[in-house]
Amino acid sequence: MDELYLDNIDEYVNDQDKIVTYKWLSLTLGVHVNTAKQMLFHYLDHKRKESSAQLHATYLVSGKCVDNGQASHKVSVIKEDKLEDFKSKMSLIVSVHVYSVQKALLKDSGPLYSVDYDAVKDNMKNCSKYSAIRCAGAVPVSSVELQQTREIQRAPSPEPESKKSGMNGSAHQASKPSTKPQKGIMGMFASKTSSKNQDNGKEVKSEQKEEAPVDEAPKSKPAVKANPMMNFFGSQAAKKPEKTVKQEEAPPSSSSVEQKSPQPEEKTQAAVVKPKPKDTQKESRSKTKRVEESDSEEDKMDKKKRRRIKKPVSDSSDEDVIPDSPQQMETREPSPSPKKEIKAVSHSHQRDAEMKTRKRRRVLKSRTFLDDEGCMVTEKGYESESYSETEDDFQAAKPAPKHPVPAKLPASKPDEKKSQKKNNANANKGSKQASIMGFFQKK
């Protein structure tokens, strides 16, 4: 019995030149994943002792690491030669096991996914039969329940708002410490008009000096959203402004993890303030639209966040990493590091990965041109393309060092990447706003 599986694996690896992942092995042989992992380990051990054919292996390493001062839980698939190096970087190693064994030296992680794809697809209904992760409540939804949930989703639910107002309390305390930058921002908000929202957004960001450009994009949304609200409050001279100012200053100064709370804060405030302003029509329109926008933004943000959790875990750090399995991914803590810029392995075009998470908003377009030295340069840049009407004004936010930033967006920053992201974020914001205003003006 013991020898039998060794022969099986030997056949797969050497005769059929397959990549044998533990998941594929468990589904093929009908054993628990942990057994499959052990089988692979023993096989590898056995073969290495014999030192016959050259085998390559990849390992799955899961553990905690401190990245730029932020602790995160990282799960990575590592090539064997980089294993020790990677393990030394981790502060705490939770698990290490063999991910796959193959004869070929893999250049990238693509085939590892392909191997499992068909096996999982064939066993779709019970692909977690041999999995070590169990959830008693994870039962496929019956068609009746599915229809019900769809109907509920169509009607806008008041529930999320009430939930988030609960979160407001906790976030409120966070807003207290930083009063000075708040005042500065307040001053900016009060003096500038609503048409210069993007400028405000930019200056707010310059004060924050966020390192992660990806964070800036979603962060700019709450910040920029705060601006029209602030302008609105400033002009109205209502009772609420001071309180709301403090709460809304929270977004610029909070970390990325607290992003969600400021957003719902704005939402609730917006909902409360909505009945108030009837005189300034324009701003009231912008307010209601802001609420809806923040709704959709949040959904997108959620989606983005979810996608980002999957994607950056797959592309994070320096190595070729891919997620273990779709089910296992959801159980990992969403660490701040995935929200930082996604780094593709040895690629200068880093925005490819982001393209997949922001399909709706930005279209990755590549431009090829001859630069000064006569070298052909292919640059990929985000162009904010909105699927609604006329967004041409804000489309040209190309991250080219040679091309000047479009006139509508403010001055460039020394850091090229950051400026690109900011411009894109601003362009995005601008395009969203323009579309909203355009929609109302048509009436």
Place this chain on the structure above:
Amino acid sequence: MTTLTRQDLNFGQVVADILCEFLEVAIHLILYVREVYPSGIFQKRKKYNVPVQMSCHPELNQYIQDTLHCVKPLIEKNDAEKVVVVIMDKEHHPVERFVFEMSQPPLLSISSDTLLSHVEQLLRAFILKISVCDAVLNNNPPGCSFSVLVHTRDAATRNMEKVQVIKDFPWIVADEQEVHMQDPRLIPLKTMTSDIVKMQLYVEERAQKT
């Protein structure tokens, strides 16, 4: 359910489209795996729901697309017997030949709804096999180039020479030295049989590469 014959050109076009798309992905992947071009020009894209490596270089992409555009009419009429991707060293002697042998059954019949997803699955297996082919192949010498050859049945190429499918993209008859290889070793990679096409991929490798 429906039985379509070769005369039904629409279906022939569909098959040709599928095969040409597949060949494009396969050629890019071969260039990546065999390191004909530096890996920096490749980016991960998705095809058949799996990640594949495609090049970003516009001229390379255009060349491959034009090549396959010319091959497509041959595949439609089932005139293309083999499509070969030849990797040559600096002296233009072939070191490796990836041969895609294909044949279509005379009576194409769609017998099931899941035909295309079945075909997709088979093509995915081809892609996977190409990704791991360096287990069975020796490394290529540096400075390799590639070309695409098409072996046709009968005299179909005569038509090709008369009608230039793409302007300024002529096809020429390959010379002996590109077609034949010294001491070839044959390594079969994958075979697939489906209702619409039968395809076989094998590699001919020169025994001594450097």
